[in-house]
Amino acid sequence: MKLTVDQVRHVAHLARLALEPEELERFREQLSAILEYAEVLQELDTQAIPATAMVVPLENVMRPDQAGPSLPREEVLANAPQREQDCFRVRAILD
Amino acid sequence: MELFELTLHEASDLLRQHLISSTELTKAVLGRIEAVEAKVKAFVTLTPELALEQAHQADALLAGRAEPPSPLTGIPMALKDIICTKGIRTTCASRMLENFIPPYDAIVVERLRAAGAVFVGKTNMDEFAMGSSTENSAFYPTVNPWAADRVPGGSSGGSAASVSSGGAFYALGTDTGGSVRLPASFCGLVGLKPTYGRVSRYGLVAFASSLDQVGVLAKDVTDCALALQVIAGYDPNDSTSVDTPVPDYHRGLQGGLRGLRLGVPKEYFVEGMQPEVAAVLRQALDKLSELGAELREVNMPHTGYSLPAYYLIAPAEASANLARYDGVKYGYSDQKAEDLWDAYARTRGHGFGPEVKRRIMLGTYALSAGYYDAYYLKAQKVRTLIKQDFDQAFKDFQALVVPTSPTVAFRLGDKTGDPLAMYLSDVCTLTANLAGIPAISIPCGFVDGLPVGLQILGPPFAEDLLLRVAYAYEQATTWHRQRPRI
Numbered sequence: 001m002k003l004t005v006d007q008v009r010h011v012a013h014l015a016r017l018a019l020e021p022e023e024l025e026r027f028r029e030q031l032s033a034i035l036e037y038a039e040v041l042q043e044l045d046t047q048a049i050p051a052t053a054m055v056v057p058l059e060n061v062m063r064p065d066q067a068g069p070s071l072p073r074e075e076v077l078a079n080a081p082q083r084e085q086d087c088f089r090v091r092a093i094l095d
Numbered sequence: 096m097e098l099f100e101l102t103l104h105e106a107s108d109l110l111r112q113h114l115i116s117s118t119e120l121t122k123a124v125l126g127r128i129e130a131v132e133a134k135v136k137a138f139v140t141l142t143p144e145l146a147l148e149q150a151h152q153a154d155a156l157l158a159g160r161a162e163p164p165s166p167l168t169g170i171p172m173a174l175k176d177i178i179c180t181k182g183i184r185t186t187c188a189s190r191m192l193e194n195f196i197p198p199y200d201a202i203v204v205e206r207l208r209a210a211g212a213v214f215v216g217k218t219n220m221d222e223f224a225m226g227s228s229t230e231n232s233a234f235y236p237t238v239n240p241w242a243a244d245r246v247p248g249g250s251s252g253g254s255a256a257s258v259s260s261g262g263a264f265y266a267l268g269t270d271t272g273g274s275v276r277l278p279a280s281f282c283g284l285v286g287l288k289p290t291y292g293r294v295s296r297y298g299l300v301a302f303a304s305s306l307d308q309v310g311v312l313a314k315d316v317t318d319c320a321l322a323l324q325v326i327a328g329y330d331p332n333d334s335t336s337v338d339t340p341v342p343d344y345h346r347g348l349q350g351g352l353r354g355l356r357l358g359v360p361k362e363y364f365v366e367g368m369q370p371e372v373a374a375v376l377r378q379a380l381d382k383l384s385e386l387g388a389e390l391r392e393v394n395m396p397h398t399g400y401s402l403p404a405y406y407l408i409a410p411a412e413a414s415a416n417l418a419r420y421d422g423v424k425y426g427y428s429d430q431k432a433e434d435l436w437d438a439y440a441r442t443r444g445h446g447f448g449p450e451v452k453r454r455i456m457l458g459t460y461a462l463s464a465g466y467y468d469a470y471y472l473k474a475q476k477v478r479t480l481i482k483q484d485f486d487q488a489f490k491d492f493q494a495l496v497v498p499t500s501p502t503v504a505f506r507l508g509d510k511t512g513d514p515l516a517m518y519l520s521d522v523c524t525l526t527a528n529l530a531g532i533p534a535i536s537i538p539c540g541f542v543d544g545l546p547v548g549l550q551i552l553g554p555p556f557a558e559d560l561l562l563r564v565a566y567a568y569e570q571a572t573t574w575h576r577q578r579p580r581i
Contacts, residue, residue, distance in 0.1 A: 016421075040400065
């Protein structure tokens with residue numbers, strides 16, 4: 001599976017990663033090699049095999065619907081790149 | 096013998112007998128770190144003031160008592176820098192979190208604090224735990240204490256190097272595909288990855304959520320059992336935590352090997368394995384037979400498909416988990432962008448290092464429209480086959496014994512240019528993560544002065560059995576007593 005630069009650019013867009021042109025080319029080569037290696041999985045007939053997403057036999061783990069203490073607002077906002085009053089400041093998305 | 100050379104249990108015995116104080120122990124370890132850290136570079140952040148304060152508190156607790164609250168009371172230890180520590184910077188060795196100060200403790204940290212542990216610092220790692228050599232740290236590579244030109248393994252390389260060099264009596268790491276066991280093997284330590292669900296992951300920065308598990312790096316098996324005892328157990332904060340009783344691991348060590356059936360899957364003796372490493376392992380297996388275990392070969396036909404399955408599943412999960420780094424709530428944020436979309440892309444493009452970006456790209460691709468079935472779903476089905484191999488093997492055998500790594504520690508820079516070659520370092524370890532089973536690596540010899548690890552794999556929640564096998568081997572050998580000369 002050889003990827004094209006356009007495919008790599010598309011995946012970078014989906015992943016919201018701004019990449020330099022040389023990164024695009026390097027990833028094109030490296031990801032192609034890794035995906036080629038992964039082709040070996042196609043040898044196995046898995047039509048009748050269920051997928052494993054989770055290894056522990058747990059399902060729908062619930063907790064009681066009770067309010068508990070939250071993290072202190074000041075400590076949480078202390079890590080914010082930009083804040084305004086008691087909120088995270090974000091860029092405008094509407095003009 | 097210097098204080099920092101003691102094992103955890105030896106130090107704990109001296110504390111209990113009031114022959115030394117935690118403050119003395121802590122000063123000895125901090126002095127050792129000061130002497131070797133410039134060479135080893137095991138830490139991202141050192142916390143000497145906190146350590147001395149905790150040591151002081153531990154000494155107050157220990158004074159006038161016959162029994163300390165826990166064997167870990169007053170013992171200096173190190174935490175991988177992916178485990179959240181309230182008020183202490185937690186970076187994941189990434190520019191993205193270079194200045195991140197968690198507002199809460201991980202549950203494992205809470206449990207260690209309650210046991211009276213002493214925190215000397217946060218250890219270096221591959222960025223977001225993605226790597227096998229600690230060279231993917233955004234800050235600097237860690238060096239193997241056994242040889243200045245070798246990697247310590249990864250991704251918990253800083254944790255391993257700190258314990259191996261005397262900078263901590265034990266350390267916590269995390270293991271998503273071998274990240275505790277590989278560094279344990281490369282640095283001559285005991286490294287345990289518990290069963291998925293055995294230890295709470297609350298407060299652990301997520302990499303691949305169906306595979307991640309917190310583990311222990313220690314100087315011997317007894318130390319490993321003592322540390323596991325404190326961090327294991329159900330936690331309602333982690334919905335993957337399993338509510339099953341925690342046995343007394345220390346008491347279980349003595350059972351011996353007589354009558355145990357151990358399987359040896361030949362698929363783990365992979366092509367390209369260093370012949371000298373294979374020879375050391377054969378001797379270790381002979382030793383286990385000599386000690387009374389019954390060893391037989393077993394077929395695990397899907398083992399060879401683990402690596403490609405893992406390197407689709409783990410990056411897919413990582414690409415979803417790492418979507419949270421958007422430069423809004425915490426972490427690195429690019430302020431020069433034109434609009435919101437541009438801000439996301441630039442923040443992530445600049446904040447993440449090359450391996451993290453590579454895995455996000457790989458995972459995003461494997462999950463994207465048109466490729467999901469061929470890659471991600473296929474890998475998950477193969478994961479089922481790999482798990483079935485284990486289920487089958489554990490019908491006949493109580494545990495399996497295999498290499499931890501096909502080679503000893505490789506040279507710094509040897510694999511940084513070839514991601515696939517780096518991924519191959521995990522070939523013997525990542526099966527346990529895919530199957531969710533516990534696995535331990537213990538020292539079993541040396542090749543060219545570099546440590547070799549023997550890996551023992553067991554069925555879910557058989558940590559007690561793994562520790563018992565490991566202990567029996569350890570008591571009959573002296574490899575674990577060797578320390579690097581730095």
